[in-house]
Amino acid sequence: MIELIVNDQVVRMDVPPDMPLLWVLRDHLELTGTKFGCGIAQCGACTVHLDGSAIRACVTPVGSVAGRRITTIEGLSRGDALTPLQQAWIAHQVPQCGYCQSGQIMSATALLAQNPNPGDDEIRTAMAGNICRCGMYGRIHKAIRAVADGAVAIWDPAAQGDAREVQHG
Ligand code: FES
């Protein structure tokens, strides 16, 4: 029996200790916001937090994180209250197909938690392991920059038309 703390909830599962954490999250806990991309720690789609730091769940044996605190994309916000970074993501229209997005947000969130005002090179370095096949790197960078600079407007669905005009590229 393996015990984890996932999104502030204690969970116990009878799974092999060498099972990848990604399998546990998606197949056993039905937290499918975390994606499978490459399976070899090369794309970042499976990024989650281990005690606040970004890790690749596809290459993390669940037994190696027993008793530790895991946060997934589902655990970032509280109900409808998005984090400032999630608000910036919307304002800058970052998602396209969306597949890489939870991993991108988890990596960026970990960066800003450890370094609230990163320089442009620090952002690029921290995000280098997260691949976006839709090529949204510019918008990802701008959204992170907006939070670092304290320039995030609160997301208002009623102003959706205005928000769509914020950034193009
Ligand atoms: S699926 Fe884990 S890094 Fe690609």
Ligand code: FES
């Ligand atoms: S938004 Fe499509 S892969 Fe990044």
